[in-house]
Amino acid sequence: MAIHVEMLPSRRQAQGHSRRNVGILVQIPLGIKQIFQGHLYSPYQLRLHARIQPDGSAHEKKQIVQSNNYRKMYEENGARHSQLDWPNRLNRCLYVLMREFHYYLLTYCDLILAPEDQERFFMQDVRALVFDVFGTVVDxxxxxxxxxxxxxxxxxxxxxxxxxxxxxxxxxxxxxxxxxxxxxxxxxxxxxxxxxxxxxxxxxxxxxxxxxxxxxxxxxxxxxRLDPWPDVLSGLARLKDRFIIAPLSNGNIILMLDMARRAGIPWHTILGAEVVQAYKPAPAAYLRTVDLLAMRPEQVCMVAAHNNDLAAARACGLKTTFVLRPTEHGASQTTDLHPEQDWEVTVDSFEALADALGA
Amino acid sequence: MAIHVEMLPSRRQAQGHSRRNVGILVQIPLGIKQIFQGHLYSPYQLRLHARIQPDGSAHEKKQIVQSNNYRKMYEENGARHSQLDWPNRLNRCLYVLMREFHYYLLTYCDLILAPEDQERFFMQDVRALVFDVFGTVVDxxxxxxxxxxxxxxxxxxxxxxxxxxxxxxxxxxxxxxxxxxxxxxxxxxxxxxxxxxxxxxxxxxxxxxxxxxxxxxxxxxxxxRLDPWPDVLSGLARLKDRFIIAPLSNGNIILMLDMARRAGIPWHTILGAEVVQAYKPAPAAYLRTVDLLAMRPEQVCMVAAHNNDLAAARACGLKTTFVLRPTEHGASQTTDLHPEQDWEVTVDSFEALADALGA
Missing domain, CATH: 1.10.150.240 (Putative phosphatase; domain 2)
Structure with a gap:
């Protein structure tokens, strides 16, 4: 998957280094800010080196995390290890870095994402979009x-x-x-x-x-026999080519099938509570779905109009997209009018989601 | 669903009876042939009356089976009751009747199926087609x-x-x-x-x-990454509007999803072994799938190139379609070159299946 990036010259590049570096800031619990620098060979080959930045100055430290090790940890420990929360922390911190530590990026990194490409960068590993349905897809x-x-x-x-x-x-x-x-x-x-x-x-x-x-x-x-919101069919038609699209709803299989056939919703398959025998927001609902897809959690993005659904998905390591549906509960709705965390993507329609992901 | 029928005048009609009667012959184990006559109000409203025909003469007997009762038996006893084998026996006997007992049909019945409409009659209750995949859909x-x-x-x-x-x-x-x-x-x-x-x-x-x-x-x-046989995509495109179409394969979900996306197979959803956690030809593979669809077994038709798969499906009460794939195992294939039972439908392509079902 191609990522659009804005290339800026860095000091390292000026000094003749030929490899591309990407900068990622990690806010660790002790409050020490670290800049990881890495060579971006592929989405799974990001080899990280740390520079501790307690006072703003950079000094070299030993290599702390190799994405290869990180991947191995997953494979050895299973999906539960996703709760280490590494991918989300990296994502959040990259965002903070880009806003607040532009200087270090210019100094140490070759690859800097333009703001309009952040969502695509956060979502670059995503291969499947799984959707909440009641409220998110249909009214x-x-x-x-x-x-x-x-x-x-x-x-x-x-x-x-x-x-x-x-x-x-x-x-x-x-x-x-x-x-x-x-x-x-x-x-x-x-x-x-x-x-x-x-x-x-x-x-x-x-x-x-x-x-x-x-x-x-x-x-x-x-x-x-519920109708989709007006943006759903056109948005999904665009997303369908690039991603596996499936409901991850608490609705059962034949309910989802009947609804999809009546409304023309082009799911690749029906996933959800009945397939995995667990109701959201129980972690099993997300983790077993990820397992069925034979993916890592960060390769699956939960799309929902409900912050609590996304919070549960994020806790399992999934990526998250918030879709604003301000009239799900009628004109005087008071809940889910705003994203309550920095979800990877926040949009107000499926069309806007397709735009954000370049689909 | 409309059934095309060839209407012949019967003696009853000539005598002024206005209701339509359909004749169905049942070969019961003792070797006594029975003709059931019934009023075909709808696919589920076939009220049957028996006439014993041990010597070819007909005399009235009490009403034996009401399809309403039959339906109720199902609902009360669950899917296992499908193994009573009533639907298949009725189907087989109707076929025999039409060939061998034309006289009784002309005498007692108003509604006689033309031979080319038999398959549609046998399949009239079917709402979902579930497909074997390795060999049947792909080479x-x-x-x-x-x-x-x-x-x-x-x-x-x-x-x-x-x-x-x-x-x-x-x-x-x-x-x-x-x-x-x-x-x-x-x-x-x-x-x-x-x-x-x-x-x-x-x-x-x-x-x-x-x-x-x-x-x-x-x-x-x-x-x-297997390719479908040449008739598959065009056949499924026609079948998809009228029926729920889904694989009921031993292949797992992501295998089926990857295959479908690569080849453009337009499944409504992925069903099969991983969803129900049972491998065909175990009865659970068929019965749990029927349960997920919230249908009765005879509303689901198994489509396969393998007689043993169909035999297992029929034992669970499903309808059956045999698709001849004479080169699945290469040019010198010796198995599954003929239907080994009188499956409801036998065809040599998915196009021919669409033809047979009027899709």
């Missing part, structure tokens, strides 16, 4: 409300359609928590949705037993 | 041979490329059998392929330890 609230309207009127349920959608959705996390906590074995989301539907109706004073089961089953399929 | 033998040629020459392996491909493939079933029998836990096919590769090379007198591990890893990916 569940209006979709459920639209499909519930007739049912609510016919059965005298005393709720507005969007109020009903919100009430149904409010039971989503608690229902999955029973699985995540081990209280009950894994069951697919269609089953949780059905249980939650009956609970919401009962709470609203409706006698569920008096309703035609076929009608309940039909309403439960509302989640299979 | 693994020439693909592996092509990619191994340089490696074999460079490392002085004393084998022809196709001989090498055959030897590698011969270890495929025994390796999976260790998993199927419970000797070892499920491991993905990429790992079995790698073990088998080293075993084949060792057997050929090659010192595997002396070969660059990167080169072995690369050769192992040959299975990710």
């Amino acid at each position: 569940w609230r209006n979709g459920v409300a639209r499909q519930a309207a007739n049912f609510l009127a016919k059965n005298d349920v005393p709720m507005e359609p969007t109020e009903f959608a919100d009430a149904w959705r409010r039971r989503y996390q608690p229902a999955m928590e029973a699985v995540r906590s081990g209280q009950r074995p894994f069951v697919r989301l269609d089953i949780l949705h059905r249980e939650n539907l009956e609970a919401v109706l009962t709470e609203a004073g409706v006698d569920v037993a008096a309703i035609d089961p076929q009608e309940l089953a039909e309403l439960n399929l509302a989640w299979h | 693994w033998r020439n693909g592996v041979a092509r990619q191994a040629a340089n490696f074999l020459a460079k490392n002085d392996v004393p084998m022809e490329p196709t001989e090498f491909a055959d030897a590698w493939r011969r270890r495929y079933q025994p390796a999976m059998e260790a998993v199927r029998s419970g000797q070892r836990p499920f491991v993905r096919l990429d790992i079995l392929h790698r073990e088998n590769l080293e075993a084949v090379l060792t057997e050929a007198g090659v010192d595997v330890a002396a070969i660059d591990p990167q080169e072995l890893a690369e050769l192992n990916l040959a299975w990710h």
